Amino acid sequence: MIPALVPLRGSPWTxxxxxxxxxxxEDVAVTFATNAWRRELFDGLVLASGKLRLAGCPTIYLDGSYVTGKPKPGDFDACWDATGVDPAKLDPVFLEFANGRAAQKAAFKGEFFPSSMTCVDVGQAFVDFFQLDRFTGKQKGIVSISLSADPLLSAKVQP
Known part of the structure; x- marks a missing residue:
């Protein structure tokens, strides 16, 4: 269950x-795909999630301004658990980080990092870095999505 957004002193959005x-x-759609632009970003998230699921990825973690109160986020940020991922089935775009992850943004309208990969800016794994507010450095939440059991993907993705 995704809780209500809360104010964080020093952050411009809840x-x-x-x-x-x-x-x-589906929970993400109800909570965050609340206007045409956010639905477009959500469609990219679903497409990417399906591709990661086919490669064996068990879980993604959703972050960025998409999971805040910002009315028009630029994109979404996500990281994916590499446990059990078959490199031969992984779309290579998930490992393309050049040019500000332009290939990922073109394909999915968002960015993806392996969850255990270290964010060099802060020296933490992305799954931990994502739990820090970029404006204040204070703790904030993320959304964990189990791909193997997701009903939306089960309806759309065939193994």
Whole structure:
């Protein structure tokens, strides 16, 4: 369940309270795909999630201004658990980080990082870095999505 967004002193938008909140893609749609642009970003998230699921990815973690109160986020940020991922089935775009992840943004309208990969700016794994507000450095929440059990993907993705 995705909790209500809360104010965070020093941050321009409301954010998720600290923690990783288990949800499915339908929950994300109800909570965050609230206008035409956010629905477009959501469609890219679903496309990418399906590709990651086919490669064996069990979980993604959703972050960025998409999971805040910002009316028109620029994109979404996500990181994916590489446990069990078959490199031969992984779309190579998930490993393309050049030019500000332009290939990922073109393909999905968002950015993806392996969750255990270190964000060099802060020296933390992305799954941990994503739980820090970029404006204040304070703790905030992210959304954890289990791809293997997601009903939206089960309806769309055939193994």
């Amino acid at each position: 954010v998720l309270p600290p923690g990783a909140y288990a949800a499915n893609l």
